Amino acid sequence: MEAPLHPHHPTDPSLPSPTDPVYWVTPRHLAGDDGALAERIGDILAGLGWRMWPTARHTLLYVSPDGLRGAEWILAAYPFELGGLPVAWQLSARPHATSAMTEWNAYFTTGVPYEVLADLLLAIDARETPDVGLDGPERVVDGLSAQGWVRDVDRPWTTAMDPGFSASVSLEMLPPLIQDADPRPDLLGWQAWAEPLPGAAYLWCASFSASFPHDLVAAFATSLASPVPVSRRTVPESAEGRVTVIRRG
Numbered sequence: 690m691e692a693p694l695h696p697h698h699p700t701d702p703s704l705p706s707p708t709d710p711v712y713w714v715t716p717r718h719l720a721g722d723d724g725a726l727a728e729r730i731g732d733i734l735a736g737l738g739w740r741m742w743p744t745a746r747h748t749l750l751y752v753s754p755d756g757l758r759g760a761e762w763i764l765a766a767y768p769f770e771l772g773g774l775p776v777a778w779q780l781s782a783r784p785h786a787t788s789a790m791t792e793w794n795a796y797f798t799t800g801v802p803y804e805v806l807a808d809l810l811l812a813i814d815a816r817e818t819p820d821v822g823l824d825g826p827e828r829v830v831d832g833l834s835a836q837g838w839v840r841d842v843d844r845p846w847t848t849a850m851d852p853g854f855s856a857s858v859s860l861e862m863l864p865p866l867i868q869d870a871d872p873r874p875d876l877l878g879w880q881a882w883a884e885p886l887p888g889a890a891y892l893w894c895a896s897f898s899a900s901f902p903h904d905l906v907a908a909f910a911t912s913l914a915s916p917v918p919v920s921r922r923t924v925p926e927s928a929e930g931r932v933t934v935i936r937r938g
Contacts, residue, residue: 713918713935718856718883719892719928720802720919726777727762729803730810734760737814756786758813764799769866771894772882774798778806780813792870793900800883800893804919808912812905826860828907829879833858836914851914855931856883858910869898879906881913885927892925 714720722729731749734741739751739760747765752758764777777799781791797806826847833849834840838858841848847860863869863878876899883892897906924932 709922711937712921712924713937714921714924715916715918715933716851716853716856717802717804717915717917717919718851718913719885719925719932720921721800721892721923721925721928722803723921723923726799726801726803726806727764730760730778730806731762733807733810737810739814753814757784758782759791760810771796771798771864771896772891774800774891774894777801780810782813790870791868793898793902794868795895795897795901796867797895798891798893800891800925801895802893802913802919805909805912809905809909812908816902816905824904824907826879826903828903829858829860829910832907832911833914836911836916838914849910853931854887855885856913857881858906858913863899864896867896867898869900871899879903881910885925885931889927892927 727749731741731751734751738754740754741749741751744750744761746763749762751760759781761779761781762777763779764775767775768779769776775798776796778797780795780797782793783791795809830840830846830849838849838851840846841850841859844859848857849859850857858879858881860877861880863876864880867878869876869878878899878901879897881895884890885892895909918935920937924934
């Protein structure tokens with residue numbers, strides 16, 4: 690049966706706690722990160738065998754066993770914002786472990802559902818050649834439309850929105866400060882965001898640099914559009930009335 694959920698601000702340090710009730714929440718893209726984005730993703734990376742150490746910038750850097758892939762929790766460094774939200778995780782890949790230049794990067798703000806980022810990291814970890822893309826941009830939108838997302842009428846091969854028009858994944862001009870090995874200006878990269886109500890503040894944003902492989906973006910998008918409920922102790926206040934909440938047990 691459905692139960693009332695009293696949402697709390699995700700940055701409240703006292704929440705969530707082990708005594709809070711647990712709920713199943715859909716849709717996934719409006720479920721938030723339960724205030725546990727750092728811990729959940731850190732657990733995933735540790736389970737994959739990625740090494741971690743703190744940096745002088747008060748960030749946490751994880752590196753894959755082959756040294757080619759990195760994930761960094763950079764919220765404390767507050768490098769820049771996407772959609773008015775601080776960037777929390779940066780993912781990257783380099784062609785050689787000793788290379789100073791990354792091939793591609795992806796950036797995720799607070800509020801992104803940690804299940805979606807976890808599925809992307811699993812796909813990145815499984816790739817033998819993280820710097821080589823497979824397939825084209827149509828794979829991203831095909832994966833979304835297969836799960837009921839709506840293609841944009843004017844850009845059916847590069848943009849799709851959820852049926853409630855509260856989230857979008859689109860191939861767009863890159864915002865400032867998105868780093869990529871390709872130095873050319875005016876490059877396109879995949880952007881994703883959730884906006885619970887038109888004109889309201891973004892719940893979360895993600896930006897993928899121009900060279901980020903389309904099939905890896907597709908892994909992120911497919912997880913984002915999954916109809917499978919996610920477990921939460923809290924949901925974002927801005928998503929109240931837009932999500933279905935069911936008390937577990």
